[in-house]
Amino acid sequence: MNCIFGIDIGGTEIKIGKFYQDKLVLKTSIRTDVSNNGVNIFPDIFTKIEELLDGDQLLGIGVGVPGPVVKGVVRGAQNLGWGNVEAEKLLQEHYPGIIVRVINDANAAAIGEMAIGSARRFRNFVFVTLGTGIGGGVVINGELYEGFTGSAGEIGHLPVATGKKRLCNCGLYDCHERYASATGLVYSAEEMRKGKKTILNDIELNAKNIFDAAKAGDEVALAAVDFMVEKMAIALSTVAATINPEAFVIGGGVSKAGDFLLTKIRRKFQELCFMELRGTEFVLASLGNDAGIYGAAYEIRKRMEA
């Protein structure tokens, strides 16, 4: 049978999906070897693909990577130890004649949600991935929009405060992800719980526990969540005023907080956004960790049909 692979390279594991047409028939993962500037990553992937091919005909490979990508060239992926890597060229050299496509991982997830997830009915939307950090993917007229240097959707690095309060890994202060990611939420809760009567003083501080405490009515946990939500609403209202999307699709680990979080974000967004943008929809992503491999595979199918 003809098959394609959708691959999602993360800092700790590489997810690999094998597809017949749009059907995921096999899913596995391998450890990401980041030693020696990640030189083994592609060879390891090739080895695994050979194993999984199992007599099938390989038509294409789509890959999502954690860094900006312009025309198939990765422009640095810190978590993989990569500098500039000509990823599509590497794939093409190893498998001449097949269709290859390398895109940013948040972009791959955005496309995955559009292909078979909760963004199916949208042609213009922004995918927001809330995890340790915050990433984003911009879809315009049904097509991924990568930006001039591959940095469209870098919405984790919008400023949401003034006064240089929190330093970001990127070198700037007060980026969105310093406040509204899991890391940001824990940071806020840590500050807010001091000297207060709250469950937060008796539990391990992580995003799940803070949300659970908030849902149970703990006031300090609620304040921490509301602070996170306010910063996120500021960021998304700027995104909306720039490209006026039909919807925001919220994914990533923190989105497991579900409707409790979504309702708060929607309400705060409507309070803070420009009037004409109040109708912007908010939905939860539905593919979880598989969004990336679905999106990477979808990009290949689209090219096969073109």
Add this chain to the structure above:
Amino acid sequence: MNCIFGIDIGGTEIKIGKFYQDKLVLKTSIRTDVSNNGVNIFPDIFTKIEELLDGDQLLGIGVGVPGPVVKGVVRGAQNLGWGNVEAEKLLQEHYPGIIVRVINDANAAAIGEMAIGSARRFRNFVFVTLGTGIGGGVVINGELYEGFTGSAGEIGHLPVATGKKRLCNCGLYDCHERYASATGLVYSAEEMRKGKKTILNDIELNAKNIFDAAKAGDEVALAAVDFMVEKMAIALSTVAATINPEAFVIGGGVSKAGDFLLTKIRRKFQELCFMELRGTEFVLASLGNDAGIYGAAYEIRKRMEA
């Protein structure tokens, strides 16, 4: 001869340009009659067009209006007294068979700059119009991007401060245009000059005078301009992190401050933006008040060629 019209409807005057192909052969303007919710605006335009046609064959009319537009329907234009106005339908009913197009005025100016102005070499850029307020136009892959409800590029209404310091006409606080428009600059200068030794206490406070004082080295004027520039750099860094354009094209009355302003914006942007975006170009618009009629006419030509 065959001709098309490019029209730019403003709150005080309506600019009308007659084109043979891409050549502007005649330019005039009429007063905007905003009485009775602006019902006379289109009839007045029709009367003027009849007069200007002068035996030529009318092939199309492009119009820019000061409000959000979705698929040719204006969704409110406060300065004209308009609520929802089916503008393309009105044009089409009056001139059956010709090509019509109605877009937002900042979008028309953006397209004009791309057609024959200083954005000619860009396919992905954001046009910023700095005047009494701040507007914007987003061009993606060489096409105007209007957004889901016509509000893409509403970059005058990005929040650039916290603490509810300045109330905006839109009902929100601390919008970009409260700080970085002519109005915002005058407001800041008014606050800053109090009790200070500065030229600003001896002159009429308007954007031009404040920039002239800043260029002459007046420290308070410089501080006011730098404050404006900082807020603008915050706003544009969020726009850039969202869609990663190749360039910002700066137009509108305040842009007459020229390279003095542009250099300051570029420098502050590079300081505040996400690292990957530092290469974003900044250029001054080159068509001045004519950008709108050029852009409106270009949209018609594009449709004729399609």
